[in-house]
Amino acid sequence: MIETFKNIFKIPDLRSRLTFTILLLGLERVGAQIVTPGIDVTKLAEFKASIAGSLFGFYDLFAGGAFSKAAVFSLGIMPYISASIIFQLLGAIMPSIQRLQQSGEEGRKKITQYTRYSTFAISAMQAFGVAIFLESQGLALNPGWGFKLLTMLSMATGVMLIMWMGEQITERGIGNGISLIIFTGIIAQLPAALGQEWQEFMNDNRTILVELLLIGIAFGIIYFVVWLTQAQRKIPVQYAKRVVGRKVYGGVNSHFPLRINTAGVMPIIFAQAIMFVPSTVLSLFPENEAALWLGDLFAFDHWFYWTVYGVMIVFFTYFYTAIILNPVEVADNLKKQGGFIPGVRPGKKTAEYLDNILTRITLPGSIALALVAVIPYFLVIGFNISFGYASFFGGTGLLIIVGVALDFIQQIESHLYMRHYEGFSRGGKIKGRR
Numbered sequence: 001m002i003e004t005f006k007n008i009f010k011i012p013d014l015r016s017r018l019t020f021t022i023l024l025l026g027l028e029r030v031g032a033q034i035v036t037p038g039i040d041v042t043k044l045a046e047f048k049a050s051i052a053g054s055l056f057g058f059y060d061l062f063a064g065g066a067f068s069k070a071a072v073f074s075l076g077i078m079p080y081i082s083a084s085i086i087f088q089l090l091g092a093i094m095p096s097i098q099r100l101q102q103s104g105e106e107g108r109k110k111i112t113q114y115t116r117y118s119t120f121a122i123s124a125m126q127a128f129g130v131a132i133f134l135e136s137q138g139l140a141l142n143p144g145w146g147f148k149l150l151t152m153l154s155m156a157t158g159v160m161l162i163m164w165m166g167e168q169i170t171e172r173g174i175g176n177g178i179s180l181i182i183f184t185g186i187i188a189q190l191p192a193a194l195g196q197e198w199q200e201f202m203n204d205n206r207t208i209l210v211e212l213l214l215i216g217i218a219f220g221i222i223y224f225v226v227w228l229t230q231a232q233r234k235i236p237v238q239y240a241k242r243v244v245g246r247k248v249y250g251g252v253n254s255h256f257p258l259r260i261n262t263a264g265v266m267p268i269i270f271a272q273a274i275m276f277v278p279s280t281v282l283s284l285f286p287e288n289e290a291a292l293w294l295g296d297l298f299a300f301d302h303w304f305y306w307t308v309y310g311v312m313i314v315f316f317t318y319f320y321t322a323i324i325l326n327p328v329e330v331a332d333n334l335k336k337q338g339g340f341i342p343g344v345r346p347g348k349k350t351a352e353y354l355d356n357i358l359t360r361i362t363l364p365g366s367i368a369l370a371l372v373a374v375i376p377y378f379l380v381i382g383f384n385i386s387f388g389y390a391s392f393f394g395g396t397g398l399l400i401i402v403g404v405a406l407d408f409i410q411q412i413e414s415h416l417y418m419r420h421y422e423g424f425s426r427g428g429k430i431k432g433r434r
Contacts, residue, residue: 007416014174014415021173024165025184031073031161032066032185036154038147039070040139047137065189070134072158075123077181080163081273083118087111088323119163120156127155129281175408182269183404186397193389200385210383218393221375225402228368231260233361235354240338256334258358260365262325265403267316267366268373275309306377310370317366327354372399 009015035041048068060067063076090097100107131151135143162181169177200206234255278298285291297304331351340346344353376390383390391397 008412011415014412017172017174018412021169021175021180024169024173024177025180028073028162028165028181029184029188031158032063032071032188033069034072036070036072036074036151038141038150039134040141043137043139044069047139063185065185065192070139072154073162074130075126075155075159076185077159077162077166077178078273078276079123079126079159080115080119080166080178081269082122082277083115085270085273086118087115088319116160116163120160123156123159124152127152130155174411175404179265179400179404180408182400186391186401190392193386193392196386197389206385214379214383214385214393217379221372221393221398222402224368225372225398226406228261228365228372229264229403229406231365232257233260233357234258235357236342237334237339238342240340254339256330258325258354258361260361261317261369262358262362262365263317263320264407265400266320267313267369268399270316270320271309271312271373274312275305301377301380306374310374313370313373314366317369318362321358321362325358327351327358330354369399 008018035044047070063074063078066073066076087097091101092098097111100110128148128151131140131148134140134151135147140147163178166177166181169175169180171177197206197211201208201211234257237254237256239252239254275298278294282291282295282298296302298308299305328351331347331354334340334350335346341350341353344350375393379385379390379393392401
């Protein structure tokens with residue numbers, strides 16, 4: 001393991017990419033500490049305590065603690081993810097967007113441009129709701145439209161800067177920049193969560209047996225999440241022999257892997273982004289009775305919130321799987337390459353066969369993903385622990401940590417193997433989420 005880390009810094013390209021990634025992630029953490037102008041910093045400690053265990057506290061997990069500090073990066077990267085979801089949904093119902101998605105690099109650039117504009121609009125709307133919420137908490141030094149506009153400008157600009165950082169990491173660094181920013185924000189909350197749990201133990205609120213049981217549960221859930229991320233169904237594929245000139249190609253047996261969790265952590269991120277919308281909209285109507293009633297239903301500690309959250313995860317697992325893996329395209333590519341599945345006719349029958357298998361294995365995968373996502377709710381109820389600590393036993397945080405970490409390690413290993421260095425796993429190359 002130590003030798004592998006040494007090898008990473010022996011490769012100039014990998015070393016520069018890794019340094020660039022760490023530098024931008026560090027700058028993002030610095031921005032998460034800069035308080036928005038016009039905020040009464042003396043009341044921030046009370047504000048952080050008031051949102052603990054609420055939906056805003058859950059949002060704070062994704063923002064890396066920036067929301068509880070009322071920082072310029074308070075909105076995190078979620079507006080960008082919401083805009084991406086909107087355009088992916090529009091691609092399924094609007095022919096003009098669908099044509100852009102299918103028109104190659106130029107279409108992708110257009111959609112990226114529209115997504116950026118939408119990100120700014122969504123972040124400005126969310127920042128307006130946050131400004132009203134901060135005023136209601138007494139954090140504004142000079143409440144009014146001046147404070148609202150300043151907050152909208154500061155936080156929307158912060159979102160655009162985070163989005164730019166994520167794109168730069170993806171292009172010039174290692175791994176998916178957006179996922180790594182969320183990953184870093186979640187990991188940044190771990191020391192505080194461990195410190196809070198240690199205080200509970202020192203105050204005799206938790207026995208040593210309960211702590212050992214929680215540690216055992218944590219290892220069991222992590223093992224299950226890694227298995228869920230890596231599990232796959234191997235479809236046997238045979239390639240017919242082809243004679244090109246004097247050379248013979250094909251005639252080999254292989255397999256096509258279909259992952260149980262093909263969509264990775266994206267359904268979790270998508271579902272969470274959608275679940276933040278009701279609270280944002282309802283915060284604009286603090287005096288409305290209907291809004292208050294709906295706010296109670298979508299409260300973080302209400303069973304209705306977690307039920308809807310689980311259903312959204314199942315839906316987005318199927319939705320995102322259909323986007324990134326099209327059985328018709330796979331069947332066409334196999335046919336062009338002279339490959340076929342034994343006992344299945346090439347073309348349409350192969351596409352139907354793959355679609356049938358993908359539908360069946362995605363169902364248990366999506367349900368397992370939803371169950372892992374709601375584990376913190378049951379731990380908070382059963383063991384009376386804080387959500388900040390429970391989020392590392394399961395749920396969105398753990399799924400993102402495992403998925404992003406495996407993907408990050410897999411990309412580093414790709415660079416190492418490309419240059420004939422040993423990777424982290426001596427028994428074989430670590431497989432990422434894709």
